[in-house]
Amino acid sequence: xxxxxxxxxxxxxxxxxxxxxxxxxxxxxxxxxxxxxxxxxxxxxxxxxxxx
Amino acid sequence: xxxxxxxxxxxxxxxxxxxxxxxxxxxxxxxxxxxxxxxxxxxxxxxxxxxxxxxxxxxxxxxxxxxxxxxxxxxxxxxxxxxxxxxxxxxxxxxxxxxxxxxxxxxxxxxxxxxxxxxxxxxxxxxxxxxxxxxxxxxxxxxxxxxxxxxxxxxxxxxxxxxxxxxxxxxxxxxxxxxxxxx
Numbered sequence: 579x580x581x582x583x584x585x586x587x588x589x590x591x592x593x594x595x596x597x598x599x600x601x602x603x604x605x606x607x608x609x610x611x612x613x614x615x616x617x618x619x620x621x622x623x624x625x626x627x628x629x630x
Numbered sequence: 631x632x633x634x635x636x637x638x639x640x641x642x643x644x645x646x647x648x649x650x651x652x653x654x655x656x657x658x659x660x661x662x663x664x665x666x667x668x669x670x671x672x673x674x675x676x677x678x679x680x681x682x683x684x685x686x687x688x689x690x691x692x693x694x695x696x697x698x699x700x701x702x703x704x705x706x707x708x709x710x711x712x713x714x715x716x717x718x719x720x721x722x723x724x725x726x727x728x729x730x731x732x733x734x735x736x737x738x739x740x741x742x743x744x745x746x747x748x749x750x751x752x753x754x755x756x757x758x759x760x761x762x763x764x765x766x767x768x769x770x771x772x773x774x775x776x777x778x779x780x781x782x783x784x785x786x787x788x789x790x791x792x793x794x795x796x797x798x799x800x801x802x803x804x805x806x807x808x809x810x811x812x813x
Contacts, residue, residue, distance in 0.1 A: 579796050581670040585787040588677045592780045595684040607681050607698055611705065614674060618709055621667050626715050 580617050587613065631755035633766060636691055639752065640683040644775035647680045650741060651782040655789070657734065663726050664793055664803040668713045672738045673786065675706030679745055680779045687772045691758050696749050703745040710739035725802075 587610040595603035654673055657663050665673060682699030686692070713735035717724040724733045732740075752758075793799065795807030 581794055581799055582787055582790045584674050585790050588674060589783045591681055592684055595681055596688055596776055600689050618671055622712055627719055
């Protein structure tokens with residue numbers, strides 16, 4: 579469900595960038611990027627089996 | 631670099647993003663390979679790459695618009711690198727099938743790296759940012775590209791809703807949750 583919401587958010591950012599104001603588009607972009615990073619951190623919980 | 635050339639390159643960038651989203655859809659629909667959560671995050675980052683060029687076409691060329699795409703490309707590269715590292719151990723077959731010898735997440739990493747380099751090269755040309763006061767009309771090439779990218783991203787909303795349903799998306803999806811028939 580969160581990925582559907584993120585795709586919807588990106589669509590809204592694009593629509594805002596094309597038809598809305600620049601400030602609103604940039605604010606929505608920042609919020610969406612942070613939401614993507616938060617979703618990634620929530621899912622990336624498995625330890626990597628690596629040794630350097 | 632003139633403003634018109636830079637705007638044309640931004641429009642071409644939008645077509646390149648549309649092509650990436652189309653190829654991802656083709657793999658999903660024709661090869662029946664459903665994207666995993668990490669794959670979806672990378673696809674989202676590819677779509678978000680388009681925000682910078684859309685702003686450039688709509689509001690004029692600004693370094694901050696390129697920065698929007700640079701931040702997105704760096705985030706996408708980090709997501710793809712994580713998936714590469716998950717499957718880098720010897721004997722690990724990787725996730726999904728390979729295309730021309732590389733898995734999709736490896737291609738995604740290459741794509742984001744190319745985007746970072748292309749954006750850095752675009753930022754080298756200061757002449758594109760000189761505003762001559764004349765409004766730059768949006769051409770059909772750029773307008774079509776914007777419409778195409780928005781439409782493909784909106785289609786991803788529907789496809790992800792079908793795949794994941796209203797719950798958490800499975801780690802290794804094999805069927806569309808909303809298209810499953812009940813017992």
